[in-house]
Structure formats: structure tokens, C-alpha cells
Amino acid sequence: MRSGFVSILGRPNAGKSTLLNALVGEKVAIVTSKPQTTRNRITGVLEVPAGRTGKSGKLPAAQIVFVDTPGVHKPGTQLDRRMLQEVYDALEERDIVILLVDASRQLQLDEPEAGEAHAEEAGTSPSAGPAPEGKALPRHSRGWKSEDEFVLGLIRKLDCPVFLVINKIDLVRREELLPLIERLRQQHAFTEVIPISARKRDGLDMLLTKLIEYLPQGERYFPPEQFTDQPERFLVAELIRERILMETGEEVPYASAVVIERFEEPPPESTKPKKPRPIKGGGFAAPKLPLTSIAAAIYCERDGQKAILIGKGGSKLKAIGAGARKEIESLLGTRVYLELRVIVEPGWRESRGFIETLDWRKQMEEMAARQAVEEPDKNES
Numbered sequence: 001m002r003s004g005f006v007s008i009l010g011r012p013n014a015g016k017s018t019l020l021n022a023l024v025g026e027k028v029a030i031v032t033s034k035p036q037t038t039r040n041r042i043t044g045v046l047e048v049p050a051g052r053t054g055k056s057g058k059l060p061a062a063q064i065v066f067v068d069t070p071g072v073h074k075p076g077t078q079l080d081r082r083m084l085q086e087v088y089d090a091l092e093e094r095d096i097v098i099l100l101v102d103a104s105r106q107l108q109l110d111e112p113e114a115g116e117a118h119a120e121e122a123g124t125s126p127s128a129g130p131a132p133e134g135k136a137l138p139r140h141s142r143g144w145k146s147e148d149e150f151v152l153g154l155i156r157k158l159d160c161p162v163f164l165v166i167n168k169i170d171l172v173r174r175e176e177l178l179p180l181i182e183r184l185r186q187q188h189a190f191t192e193v194i195p196i197s198a199r200k201r202d203g204l205d206m207l208l209t210k211l212i213e214y215l216p217q218g219e220r221y222f223p224p225e226q227f228t229d230q231p232e233r234f235l236v237a238e239l240i241r242e243r244i245l246m247e248t249g250e251e252v253p254y255a256s257a258v259v260i261e262r263f264e265e266p267p268p269e270s271t272k273p274k275k276p277r278p279i280k281g282g283g284f285a286a287p288k289l290p291l292t293s294i295a296a297a298i299y300c301e302r303d304g305q306k307a308i309l310i311g312k313g314g315s316k317l318k319a320i321g322a323g324a325r326k327e328i329e330s331l332l333g334t335r336v337y338l339e340l341r342v343i344v345e346p347g348w349r350e351s352r353g354f355i356e357t358l359d360w361r362k363q364m365e366e367m368a369a370r371q372a373v374e375e376p377d378k379n380e381s
Ligand SMILES: Nc1nc2c(ncn2[C@@H]2O[C@H](COP(=O)(O)OP(=O)(O)OP(=O)(O)O)[C@@H](O)[C@H]2O)c(=O)[nH]1
Pocket: 010, 011, 012, 013, 014, 015, 016, 017, 018, 019, 030, 031, 032, 033, 034, 035, 036, 037, 038, 039, 069, 070, 071, 072, 167, 168, 169, 170, 171, 196, 197, 198, 199, 200
């Protein structure tokens, strides 16, 4: 079989997480219209059984480990630097790299007015983020041309196949697409150039066929039924963060972090399949699902942000909790009791120590170390 790591690299909002989810067929990464949604590298595993039909006939069996990365942007804070480090790490361990660009955004650059503004302000921080789809770029986000150069610099150093994947083609006209492809082709000797729409799942068959063509022969890295290496706790924290990004504006999404403080899975006996319950007046009700009890802390940097997160009479926090709970229930397949509290941690985005505590890989190591101290016998056996 073929197997290998495919890292997905690109500017914020290019659609990397949408592509990852579409390829893997599961919600592995959260997606919002706000840039810099992804903060860690995220693994999504796609198992391709032998005989599946691709663009050029039957595909060989393959396991592709996709690695979504934070959008590359000029670092302004310690958190940004950590995010960039995640990108570097993903570029270390890979067999193929996908450079994902947003076709609609590239086209905006072509407009002379926007182009001039970019040149003027190149190098400014884009932390406040690009404009929503289809809108003109706001002044504060016009530093991104130099960031495109930075991304190109990263891929020029690579010795593996690099695919240029042009996303969001559903937003551009056909006659605009061909000149764009030609212009981007000039930037680097890309192994393949593939236009897609991740949202509409257009072009993904071609992408998959070509990826498998370039993957080395090898064994599986993950068991066939596993679709990510992220623990459920972290997925839950991300679903809460996704809701915060959706429910709040201005700087709050960027200044927020979520830490799971309690994660109590239902006792094993309650997860056994149960019979439907008879109800008064005849008929049966679906059996009650078991309950997972979760408590999470939402960190922000200032009292004002805390007030926004809580909202009038707690309304905002309630909305965040209700939206997140629905998503978590569908992830875990249980009912969920979710408790949220908001904590002000001034300037956490500049604190290396705090940022480290957010890293789930670190959290897992610490939990294992704690368990080894608390239950040494269990560990030895
Ligand atoms: N129209 C359209 N929108 C898309 C497509 N792919 C992604 N989007 C939208 O683009 C926005 C950003 O998508 P994400 O997948 O979060 O982008 P990202 O590159 O992971 O973003 P960062 O986390 O900032 O790095 C979301 O609103 C998506 O729904 C596409 O093919 N077409």
C-alpha cells in the first residue's frame, strides 16, 4: 500500500481546515470565517481501500495522514510565534506539501488599487484579519502580499513534491481562473496545480488521485478506523472555541483560549445499548443516552473581554454553551452537561508558559506523568 504525511500549508482563511474535513469526511478541525482559527497542527487520517475509483481508474490502497496547519501570518505575539512553529513542525514530517491558496483573494490582489495599497503597507501585521468573502480588503489587513512571499520562501526550501491547490473556485469566474493559474505557476516549479472548491467538494477526486500517485510505498501509521490523533478532550475544547469565534467579534476571538478542567465520561455500564422505554398512553421512547460531564474555562486577556463573553445577564455565555453542547453531543454520541466559566489572564498571548499549557500534546504528557505517580502499579502492569 501507499502511505505518508501530507501537510496543508497556506495563508489564514485559505480553507485548509475545510479541505482537511472534506478529505477525511469527519469534522477534525473547526472552521469559521475568521482568520487564524487553527492554532495547532491537526492530523486527519484518510484510509483509501484498494479498488476505490479515482480520476484515472482504480486507486491502490493508501493511508494518507493530512496535517492541517495554522495560517501563515507575520507573528505579532508569542502565540503567533508558537503557531508558526507548528507550521515548521508540519513541514519537517511530510512526504508531500499542499500549498493552498484562496482564488478569490488572489484575484483581489490583481486589482491595481489593492495592489498598490499592499506594496505600501507590506510588512504590517494582519492580526486583525482579512475581509469577509467577496468584500474589499480593509486597510488593516493589507500586509499580506509580503506574507505570500514568506510562504513561497518556505516551500522553495522543500525537497518533496509541492502541490499548488487553488481553492474557492466556486467564487471566481472561469475566464478569471485560467490567467490566475498561469500567474501562480510562474512562482514555483509546482509538482501539480489543481483547482478545487473544498466547500463544494469539487476537484477532490483529482487531488486524491494525484496525491496517491506521489505517496511512497509504506505501511499504515494509524489503525484503519482512527481518523485523528487528537484526544476527545481537545476536540471538545476546540468546539467551544469555534462557538466563541462565531458568537463574538473584534479582538475577543483572538484573545480567547479554552481549557478543559473536567471531563467525566459516563460509567461503562451506562454506555451499553438499552431497550426503548414504554411510555404512558402506549408506544416507546428512545432510551436515554448516557451523560458526559464537562467543565471548561474560557481565558481572555481583559475585563472588557470577559464582560463581552458573559453578555447581558449571562446571555452570551449561555449561547456559547448551548451551541457548543450540540456539537459536542454529536461528537461524543452522549448527552452532555457543560459548565463554562470565564477567567481573565492578562497578556496570556505573550506568556510562553501559559501557551505551553494549552498544547494538548503537553497536556497528555502531564496527565500520563500524574497518573504514573498516582497509580504506579497500574502503570507497571
Ligand atoms: N466559497 C468557499 N468558501 C470556502 C471554501 N473553503 C473554505 N471556505 C470558507 O473559508 C473560510 C475559512 O475556512 P477555513 O477552513 O477555516 O480556513 P483556514 O485556512 O483553515 O483558516 P485559518 O484557521 O485561519 O488558517 C470559512 O468561512 C470556510 O467556509 C470554498 O471552497 N469555497
